[in-house]
Amino acid sequence: MNIPIMLASTGRNFWDWVVYLLHVGGHDLLRGAGITLLLALTGTVIGCIIGFLVGVVQTIPIEPQDLLIKKILLKIVRWLLSAYVEVFRGTPMIVQAVVIYYGSMQMLGIDMSAMLAGFVVVSINTGAYMSESVRGGIYSIDKGQTEAAKAIGMTHFQTMFSIILPQALRNILPQIGNNLIINIKDTSVLSIISVTELFFTSKTLAGTYYTYYQVYLITCVMYFIMTFTCSRILRWYEKKLDGPDSFNLTSAGNAEKKGNNMRKGLSMQLFSRQPTGARSAMR
Amino acid sequence: MIFHSNPPVIEVSHLVKFFGDVEVLKDIDFKTYPGDVICVIGSSGSGKSTLLRCINMLEVPTGGQILFNGVNIMDRHTKITEYRAKVGMVFQQFNLFNNMNVLENCMTGQMKVLKKSKEEARATAMKFLTKVGMESFIEAKPHQISGGQKQRVAIARALSMEPDVLLFDEPTSALDPEMVGEVLEVMRDLVKEGLTMIIVTHEMAFARDVATRVVFMDKGVIEEEDTPDVIFNHPKNARTQEFLTRFIRNT
Secondary structure, eight states: OOHHHHHHHTTOOHHHHHHHHHHHHHHHHHHHHHHHHHHHHHHHHHHHHHHHHHHHHHTOOOOTTSOHHHHHHHHHHHHHHHHHHHHHHHSOHHHHHHHHHHHHHHHHOOOOOHHHHHHHHHHHHHHHHHHHHHHHHHHHSOHHHHHHHHHTTOOHHHHIIIIIHHHHHHHHHHHHHHHHHHHHHHGGGGGGGTOOSHHHHHHHHHHHHTOHHHHHHHHHHHHHHHHHHHHHHHHHHHHHHHOOSEEEOOSOOOSOOTTOOOOTTOOOEEETTOSSTHHHHHO | OOOOSSOOSEEEEEEEEEETTEEEEEEEEEEEOTTOEEEEEOOTTSSHHHHHHHHTTSSOOSEEEEEETTEETTSTTSOHHHHHHHEEEEOTTOOOOTTSOHHHHHHHHHHHTSOOOHHHHHHHHHHHHHHTTOGGGTTOOGGGSOHHHHHHHHHHHHHHTOOSEEEEESTTTTSOHHHHHHHHHHHHHHHHTTOEEEEEOSOHHHHHHHOSEEEEEETTEEEEEEOHHHHHHSOOSHHHHHHHHHHHHHO
16 A cells, blocks of 8 residues: 555656666566567458458359259358347457357356457457458449459359459458557457456556556557557558559560550550650550 | 351340349340351440340340250350350450459450460460550550550450350440540451451441341340341331431431
C-alpha cells in the first residue's frame, strides 16, 4: 500500500521514470510486442486463407441444370458458412477467447495453451471478416471476365484461381491491411486468457511499479510503430503488385507502323500515363 | 436455297429462352454449315445476343435443342467445357483478363483447357497475335492498350484455342469509330481463310460484304434469313424493310 509513496519519495521525474522502466522492463515489453506481432501476422494469414476458401464456396454459382444433390449440398454448406461468419462477427473477440479457451477444456477436454487458443481465436475471427471482404472482392471483378474464361472452356475453379482471385486479392489488399492493423491492436484482448502479448506485459509492468501513465505511453508508442510499419509495407506491396506503368514493345514491332518512330530492332519504353507523345504513338 | 455437302456444325432447333416471364427467344430454328459466315442483324432487344449466348451456353436455354456436330450440347452428359473450347467467343466489351498481359491472355486457355505445354501455347499465341498485328504488344497489360487493340487481342485469344466456330457479339459496338476499321479488317481476313463465324453486328456494310447468309431477327423470332443480296436489296419481309430503311436513314 505504501509503494506509491515510496516511489514518489524517490524523486524521479516523468522522463526519469520512462528511462528507468525501459531499462528494467524494455526486454519484456519487446518480447510482448514480438508475441503481439506473431499473433497478428499468423492470425491474419490464416484468417485470409479461411476467408478465401469461404468466399469462393459462397460464390459458386448454382445453375438450374445442376444435379439436385449438388444444389442441396451447396445450400447446406453455405448455410453453415454464413452461420460461422455471423456468429464470429457478431460476438466480441474477448468473449470468444474466454469461451474457446475454457470451453475447449471443459466441454471437449482439450488442454490448449493460452497461446494456441490465441492463434485460433484471432484466425477464425479474421476469417469471418475476410470472407465478407473476399466475397466483395470477387463481385468487384466484372462478370465479363468470368464469361470470357467460361467461353474458352475453363471450369469454375480454373476461372477463380487463375483469373478472378488474383484480381480480387489486389482489390481487397487495403482490407487485408486494415485487418492486420486491427489484429495488432486487438490481440490485446487476449490478455484475458493471460497470453503474454504487449498489453499483458505492460499491465504487469505498470502494476509492479505503479506507473500507469509512463508504461502505457511506452506501450502506445510501440503499438504505433508496429501498425505504422505494417501499413507502409502493405502500401509498398500494393504498388509492387500493380506493376510498372510502362511496357516494352517487343523488337519485331513493325506491325504498328502508325506513329511508331522507333528504330527497327530497338525496344522502346512507352509511358502509359504520359499524356502526349508516347501515348499517341501507342495507339 | 444454297446447297451444302457437309452436315451442319451447329443446328439450333425450337430454341426458347425466357428471362423470368419475358420470352426473349421464340422457337428459333437455325443451321450453320462449315465455312458459313452468318451475320445476325436486328434492333436492340430483338434477341440476337441472347441467341449467341445460348449457343455458347452462357445463357441456359429454357427449351429446344442445340446440336454441335450432331451432339446435343444441352444433354447433361455432354462436357460443356470441351464444347466451349471448340466454339470461340468475342465479346462487345473485349473482356480480356486484366491480371495478365497480352501474351498470357492468349496462352492461359491453351494451357489450362487444352493442356498444351508452355512452349506450344506460346508459339500458337504468337502466330495468332501476329495475324491480328499485336505481336509487338505481348508485354502490355489490357489497360495499357486501346479499344481496337484490345478487341484484336480478344480475337487472337479466341483463335488461339483453334475453334471450329467463332461467335462475335457486336465486336465493334464499344469502339470509337476510327477503331472499328482495324477490327473489321482482321475479321475480313478470317472470312478469307474460311473460318466458320456467326456475327451479331450493326455494321451493315460489313455484313453485306462478307456474309454468306444474313439473319434478320425481331422480337425474339427470325423474321428473314437469306443471302445478303436478298436481305439488303430485295427484302421480302415487311419488318426487314422497315428496319433497314430506318437504319439507313439514321446512319
